[in-house]
Amino acid sequence: MRVALVTVGDEILAGDTVNTNAAWLGRQLAERGVDVDRVTVVPDRVGEIARLVNEQRAEFDAVIVTGGVGPTHDDVTMDGVAAAFGRELEESEAALQWLAEEGGYVREELADGTAALPAGGEFIRNPNGVAPGCNIGNVYVLPGVPDEMKGMFEVIAEDFTGVDRFTATVEADEPESALIDRLIEVQEQFGVTVGSYPGETVRLKIQGEDEGAVADAKQWLAEQVEIPE
Incomplete structure (x- = not known):
């Protein structure tokens, strides 16, 4: 299995933050016998994210995107992934239900866009936070906060298998x-x-x-x- 990692964030390109997520994911995937063939960092720009995701989902068995997930103004990763698939964003009822029933959040108090996922995408629960993840096609979108990213990867880890090494x-x-x-x-x-x-x-x-x-x-x-x- 060949995987590409995409990290979204102006702060990483500026050197303000170290890309520890890619290093951690690389180790986890290698332990599962999966080949990480590409690691790319892109800015918080919808067009850049869409172009790269579209290219890499065609080239690799899976693409894991981290960072830029949430309801704030610079969290545009879901927009970029949706554009790569020619989809719109829509509120995920599964995400809203999980946040209310398991996360203890009140729907009306959640910020607009918290549960917005690409249409047709599958909600991935966030054991350590609010922002939901998403799986659409062979693309997985995880938060950039390391603790949240690690917890969410454990939810989907069984999707990534390779040859024992x-x-x-x-x-x-x-x-x-x-x-x-x-x-x-x-x-x-x-x-x-x-x-x-x-x-x-x-x-x-x-x-x-x-x-x-x-x-x-x-x-x-x-x-x-x-x-x-």
């Missing part, structure tokens, strides 16, 4: 550039992939669908590189 790591006390030949060899010999992450040492992350092959690759690689003392 196994991982192992080796620390190398050598320059990353000096490891290239051995990294190529271990991948070819054991049918795994290896990512290298430099720091004080170089962390080598081995990944594959065969647990035995990953274990063998780790052992081989650990014998071929200089290990930190």
Whole structure:
């Protein structure tokens, strides 16, 4: 399963907020064997959101959009997603009912637009907040508030499944550039992939669908590189 992540927010593009949502979702999806092939940040503009969602829903198995969900003036994500599908926004009776019965909110006291979703979209409950999410086609819209986004993802997590993968790591006390030949060899010999992450040492992350092959690759690689003392 191939997934694209779209984060909406002028504050992220301006550097005022770090995009922790994409990092968290990437880890969650990777653990489920799902490939995150694209991460994009777009401004709070309906046309930009609509164009990107329309492109990516055709290219990927699923698109997860976070941020810009709610009734305030700059919460335009639902408008953009609706435009991508050629739909209008409409009040979701399912969302209003859930907010009243489970959330303890009074309908008449909710801000206008709180439960506005793209027509035909399926309401996704928000365990940690008010703004509802939405699933329309292969597009999932979640809030940008991290706690709310995480809670809502747990509601839909079972929709995202892939191939089981196994991982192992080796620390190398050598320059990353000096490891290239051995990294190529271990991948070819054991049918795994290896990512290298430099720091004080170089962390080598081995990944594959065969647990035995990953274990063998780790052992081989650990014998071929200089290990930190």
